[in-house]
Every structure is written in structure tokens, then in C-alpha cells.
Amino acid sequence: xxxxxxxxxxxxxxxxxxxxxxxxxxxxxxxxxxxxxxxxxxxxxxxxxxxxxxxxxxxxxxxxxxxxxxxxxxxxxxxxxxxxxxxxxxxxxxxxxxxxxxxxxxxxxxxxxxxxxxxxxxxxxxxxxxxxxxxxxxxxxxxxxxxxxxxxxxxxxxxxxxxxxxxxxxxxxxxxxxxxxxxxxxxxxxxxxxxxxxxxxxxxxxxxxxxxxxxxxxxxxxxxxxxxxxxxxxxxxxxxxxxxxxxxxxxxxxxxxxxxxxxxxxxxxxxxxxxxxxxxxxxxxxxxxxxxxxxxxxxxxxxxxxxxxxxxxxxxxxxxxxxxxxxxxxxxxxxxxxxxxxxxxxxxxxxxxxxxxxxxxxxxxxxxxxxxxxxxxxxxxxxxxxxxxxxxxxxxxxxxxxxxxxxxxxxxxxxxxxxxxxxxxxxxxxxxxxxxxxxxxxxxxxxxxxxxxxxxxxxxxxxxxxxxxxxx
Numbered sequence: 001x002x003x004x005x006x007x008x009x010x011x012x013x014x015x016x017x018x019x020x021x022x023x024x025x026x027x028x029x030x031x032x033x034x035x036x037x038x039x040x041x042x043x044x045x046x047x048x049x050x051x052x053x054x055x056x057x058x059x060x061x062x063x064x065x066x067x068x069x070x071x072x073x074x075x076x077x078x079x080x081x082x083x084x085x086x087x088x089x090x091x092x093x094x095x096x097x098x099x100x101x102x103x104x105x106x107x108x109x110x111x112x113x114x115x116x117x118x119x120x121x122x123x124x125x126x127x128x129x130x131x132x133x134x135x136x137x138x139x140x141x142x143x144x145x146x147x148x149x150x151x152x153x154x155x156x157x158x159x160x161x162x163x164x165x166x167x168x169x170x171x172x173x174x175x176x177x178x179x180x181x182x183x184x185x186x187x188x189x190x191x192x193x194x195x196x197x198x199x200x201x202x203x204x205x206x207x208x209x210x211x212x213x214x215x216x217x218x219x220x221x222x223x224x225x226x227x228x229x230x231x232x233x234x235x236x237x238x239x240x241x242x243x244x245x246x247x248x249x250x251x252x253x254x255x256x257x258x259x260x261x262x263x264x265x266x267x268x269x270x271x272x273x274x275x276x277x278x279x280x281x282x283x284x285x286x287x288x289x290x291x292x293x294x295x296x297x298x299x300x301x302x303x304x305x306x307x308x309x310x311x312x313x314x315x316x317x318x319x320x321x322x323x324x325x326x327x328x329x330x331x332x333x334x335x336x337x338x339x340x341x342x343x344x345x346x347x348x349x350x351x352x353x354x355x356x357x358x359x360x361x362x363x364x365x366x367x368x369x370x371x372x373x374x375x376x377x378x379x380x381x382x383x384x385x386x387x388x389x390x391x392x393x394x395x396x397x398x399x400x401x402x403x404x405x406x407x408x409x410x411x412x413x414x415x416x417x418x419x420x421x422x423x424x425x426x427x428x429x430x431x432x433x434x435x436x437x438x439x440x441x442x443x444x445x446x447x448x449x450x451x452x453x454x455x456x457x458x459x460x461x462x463x464x465x466x467x468x469x470x471x472x
Contacts, residue, residue: 004032004039005047015050016193019058020065027067027078034080038068057193061214064192110453113418115252115393115440116314118373120365126313129352133345145344148174148332155351156320159359160306162284165296167304167322173331174320174347176339178282181305181321182206182245183213184335188327189276190215190242197235197244198427199227201434203252203280206245207427217428220244226251226258229265236273243276248294250283253396253425253438255387260291267297277302286311286367286391300324303331308350310393310442311363317343318350366442367391373441373450380454384461393442397457399435402464408437415456 006022008015026032039047041055048055059076062068068076134141156172175181183206190196192214198207199222207217218239221231227246235241246266248258258266270277279294279302295302307319323331335342353359371390378388385398399408409421420438439457444450 004036005044008048016054016057016061019048019055020061020192023058023062024065024067032078034078036078038076038078040075057191060193060216064211064214064216108416109413110417110449110456111443112412112439112441112453112457113420114443115310116443117308117310117312117362117366118369118393118442119445120362120369122313122362125353125358125362126316126349129349129356129358130345133348133352137344137348140344140348143344145342145347148347149351151355152347152351153320155354156322159308159354160281160304160320160322162281163290163292163296165293167295168325171323171325171328172320173323173328173335174318174342174350175305175307175335176317176342176346177309177319178280178305178307179205179209179319180317180335180339181303181307181319181331182278182280183209184331184338185276185278185303185305185321185323186210186215186243187213187338188330188334194242195239197232197239197241197275199246199251200427200430200432201251201254201422201425202245202427203247204425204427206280219428219430222251222254222256224254224256225262226256227262227266229262229269232266233269236269236275240273241275243278244270245278245280246294247280247282249281249289249291250287250389250392252283253394253420253422253436255389255392255394255396257287257289257291263291263294264297267294267302270301271298275301279304281306282310283392286363286370287389288391295322303327308353308359311366312353312359313362316349316353317346318353370442376447376450377439377441377454380451380458381461384458394438394440397437397439399437400461400464403435403461405433405435405437408460411460412437412457415460417453417456419457 004026006019008018008022023032038059041052041059045052045055066079068078152174153169153172156174157167157169160167160172175184186196193216195216195218196210197218197220200219211217218235218241220235221228226248248263250257277294277298281293281304284306293304295304301324303324304322305319308316321331370393374388374390377395384400386395388395399405405421406423409419412419422434422436425438441450444453
């Protein structure tokens with residue numbers, strides 16, 4: 001359909017957003033029925049007297065909303081109703097955003113699909129701190145957080161500092177965890193339609209959240225040492241991304257650690273192409289890695305995010321972002337807009353944990369517990385191919401023939417164990433197949449359940465499909 005023209009005279013906001021909303025309204029009303037071809041971008045730009053870049057950004061946004069599909073050389077077409085409209089029985093869009101992981105765990109299942117800090121007595125420590133906060137700040141905990149006490153940023157400075165790198169206090173922003181920090185940064189320094197670089201395998205809660213914000217995902221290759229600089233250079237030159245998200249130390253899920261020479265190369269490439277960097281250092285201090293942070297090589301364009309969830313307590317939702325100079329206020333505002341604002345009780349708890357030294361003590365306890373569990377995992381799975389780290393709470397398990405990642409996950413689930421297949425970590429659709437699963441072992445409450453879970457996985461690995469009578 002090439003005669004349809006939107007009316008952009010009304011409304012406010014950028015033209016590309018108004019155009020995207022107009023296309024969505026036309027699809028919803030039936031003006032643009034399924035199968036309709038949107039006007040060629042150059043033609044529509046001429047008719048509306050706007051730049052082709054405005055049209056391209058709008059088309060990219062409706063594509064991210066799941067309303068259209070495009071093929072080079074053929075054009076952009078409206079998807080069928082059943083491809084983009086939720087029903088009472090299923091919600092394909094929600095399923096796409098949720099990935100492959102179950103949101104709610106049925107009772108009786110062993111959860112090897114989470115990597116939150118293990119229980120090592122946090123309740124007693126947190127109970128004492130929360131009681132002190134209620135006594136010291138009765139008014140603040142009953143109201144909104146309208147100011148950020150200086151010690152909140154000092155705590156973030158202390159927690160984020162590592163291997164000789166130390167952010168300035170004024171560049172630190174307290175956040176509701178590392179995830180919220182990353183999303184606030186993406187919302188602040190990129191715009192809908194902008195491209196963001198992710199590795200083929202990554203922490204996909206960030207990439208999926210970015211797509212919800214209308215950003216586009218592009219992939220870069222990695223190997224056993226992490227992101228490949230030459231491929232990052234190629235992607236930057238060809239795709240012109242605005243930002244790249246990396247986990248240089250103890251990458252989730254592969255456990256790779258980017259060596260120093262690659263970090264220098266990645267920082268140099270980002271600088272030459274004007275690309276922002278988000279460095280997720282959530283596992284950095286736990287791992288004991290001595291490589292310099294990316295921020296040490298490109299401080300003017302690197303945001304470092306980390307928090308307490310993996311090494312102290314996930315329930316506190318404590319985190320911080322260290323920003324390039326003069327960007328902290330911008331990120332603070334974006335974080336409030338994206339999350340509704342930080343909780344005084346949680347932010348004060350996180351700060352007191354760090355500044356009192358309790359966070360470091362709990363981290364030591366957590367890493368000691370993780371090390372014991374990792375040793376046990378290596379014993380039970382001896383003879384199979386996997387990557388592990390004594391201070392990081394998961395393994396990256398290679399599946400023997402004839403197992404496929406998704407099939408193994410389903411078989412484990414039927415046997416009572418929840419794990420993550422490789423698709424959970426794919427930032428976008430890709431032809432790459434790894435035949436691996438991630439097994440997280442920090443959140444199981446006791447060693448009996450840990451033993452049971454790993455015993456089940458070993459039996460499945462040894463028996464192939466023999467013990468799996470599900471639909472294959």
C-alpha cells in the first residue's frame with residue numbers, strides 16, 4: 001500500500017516518534033491491514049518534507065515494536081494480526097522479551113537458573129542495619145528520596161574501585177542495582193532507533209530492555225578471550241553504533257576474561273568511532289581478576305556499573321554507576337524516570353553495608369561458599385566439558401551428543417531441575433549454536449538439594465535421550 005500518508009500535524013515530540021505512533025494507530029484501526037507494504041522510505045520522506053533519516057528511525061521503531069517486518073530489496077510490510085497481537089492464552093511479544101526462563105518457579109523444582117548471592121547469614125546483618133536506619137531516619141523512610149546524601153556516593157566509589165581505578169565521588173550515581181544502572185545509561189545517552197552492540201552471548205535482560213526502549217541490537221563476535229576487537233572495529237565502521245555493552249571480567253555466561261591488550265584495543269576503537277561503553281563489573285571483585293578496567297583506558301566514554309546482588313544480597317537492590325565526568329546528573333535523572341526513584345531505606349542500607357565493612361565481609365563469606373559449591377560441581381561433573389571459576393556462581397556446561405541445549409533444559413526440568421539454555425543469553429537471533437547450558441548453583445538453600453540437582457544433571461548427561469521420554 002503506497003498511497004497511505006500519515007498526518008503529523010498534531011501531537012508533540014520528535015517527528016520520528018509521531019510517525020511511528022501514526023503507523024501503529026493505522027495498523028490498529030485496520031487502515032494498514034496485515035500484508036500492507038509501507039511507502040518506500042525515500043518516497044515518504046519526500047511527501048512529508050522530512051529527512052530520510054527521520055523515516056528510517058520511525059520504521060526501525062515500529063519494527064522493534066513487532067508491528068512490521070522488512071527485507072532488503074522488498075520493502076517493509078505489516079505483520080499479520082496473530083504475529084503481533086496478544087491473546088488471552090498466549091502473549092508472543094511478552095514471551096519474546098522474557099526469553100526462555102520461567103518467571104515463576106513451580107514448587108518442588110531445584111533452581112539452578114539463578115545466580116543471586118548464597119545465604120550466608122545476611123538476615124542478621126540486614127536486620128541490625130535496617131533497625132538502625134528506622135531509628136535514625138524515621139522521617140526519611142516514610143517519604144520519597146528527594147536528596148542523595150554524600151555517603152551514598154562515597155559507598156559507590158569504594159565498591160566500584162578496583163585494580164588501581166577509582167571514580168570521583170561526584171561521578172557516582174546510586175541505583176537500584178546494576179541492571180537499573182545500565183538501562184538508565186542506555187536511556188540517557190542513546191535515542192530510539194540507535195544501535196547498541198552486544199556480544200552474541202550476553203546478559204540479555206539488558207538487551208531485551210533496550211529493545212523495549214526502541215533501541216536496535218547488533219551483534220559482535222567473541223571467542224574464549226571475550227569480544228574480538230577486529231570484529232568490533234568492523235561493526236563500528238559498518239553499523240555506526242552509539243553504545244556497546246560488555247562484561248570484560250567473568251562474562252555471563254561464558255566466564256571469559258578479556259585480556260589487557262584487548263581492553264586497550266576495544267577502548268581505542270570505541271574512542272575513534274565515538275561509541276559509549278557500559279562496563280558491567282558485577283563479578284569483577286569476586287573473581288580476583290587483576291586486569292585494568294576498560295574505564296582505565298577510556299574514562300571519557302566508559303560507564304562502570306556494579307552492585308550487591310551476586311556477592312552480598314540480591315534483595316537489597318543496591319547498585320551504583322560510575323560515569324564519565326559531567327554525566328552523573330544526567331544518569332541520575334534518567335534513573336529516576338526509568339525506575340520511579342530510589343528507595344531511601346535500600347540506598348541507605350547499601351551504603352551502610354559498604355562503609356561499615358559488612359559488605360566486604362559478606363562478600364568473603366559468599367565467595368567462600370561459592371568456592372565450596374564449585375569444587376563439588378567439578379567433582380560430580382568430572383569427565384564432562386565445562387568452564388567454571390571458584391568465585392563465580394555458575395558453570396558453562398558443554399553438552400555431549402546427542403543433547404541439544406533446549407532439549408536438555410526441558411529434560412532437566414522434567415526431572416525437577418531448572419537451568420538456563422543457551423538461547424537465554426542470545427542478544428538477538430543468530431545462526432551460532434554452542435550446545436551449552438548455564439548451571440547456577442548459588443541459590444539452592446542447602447547441600448542436600450545441591451547434591452540432588454547435580455546428580456540429576458550427571459545422569460542426564462550420561463544417558464543421553466534414554467531417560468527423557470518427553471516430546472523431542
